């Protein structure tokens with residue numbers, strides 16, 4: 001299955017592929033009205049506006065580094081996942097969007113392996129049933145996704161950081177895909193580049209996730225970006241990852257839409273390849 005992922009409210013309605021993802025919420029803090037009948041994304045904790053308005057809401061490390069867009073390795077601001085007011089507002093937003101269809105959660109989890117060591121997180125961990133900090137973080141995120149799943153009428157899709165090496169996602173973000181399986185319908189993994197000068201890593205990562213999730217009844221969607229990639233290159237990558245993915249979705253805007261239409265047309269009419277591993 002092939003589809004598009006876009007923040008353009010016109011393109012997303014054009015039936016360019018079989019599935020359409022709409023970027024309703026951006027990590028900048030910008031919110032758009034969700035659209036009925038497609039998969040709307042809701043940013044979880046990635047919210048530059050919120051931490052600019054109140055930097056004390058940002059997740060932080062033991063050394064006091066805050067998850068702000070001005071800090072190395074952080075491209076946007078991230079609110080602490082245990083902020084109770086933000087959590088409630090986020091669940092309300094997920095419910096409002098989930099009332100009209102499927103929801104994709106973006107930027108779920110802690111913004112890095114050293115986060116969050118704010119006073120509230122330290123207190124919650126100290127009074128929890130967990131001795132292990134990683135286990136507490138994982139439980140915190142798992143419970144949030146479980147709660148979110150009860151508020152969505154359609155499918156719930158969770159975005160995963162593109163690192164399928166066993167244990168790495170849990171350590172980095174607090175997301176344990178196997179723990180989330182009972183609460184979600186699928187996972188979306190962004191494997192974005194500007195032009196895909198090399199492609200071996202796309203196939204490797206897609207294969208890794210397929211193996212990691214292979215025993216579970218969940219869908220695996222792979223997102224490819226397309227800003228400077230040729231039609232031929234995108235078709236080639238798609239054919240390499242097709243055996244692993246239930247759907248391939250392409251980041252699409254007005255400049256790339258003709259390319260994406262042609263890529264989807266060619267992929268739909270091509271003979272399937274077998275997995276390499």
Ligand SMILES: [Zn+2]
Nearest residue numbers: 080116118121
């Ligand atoms: Zn915290």
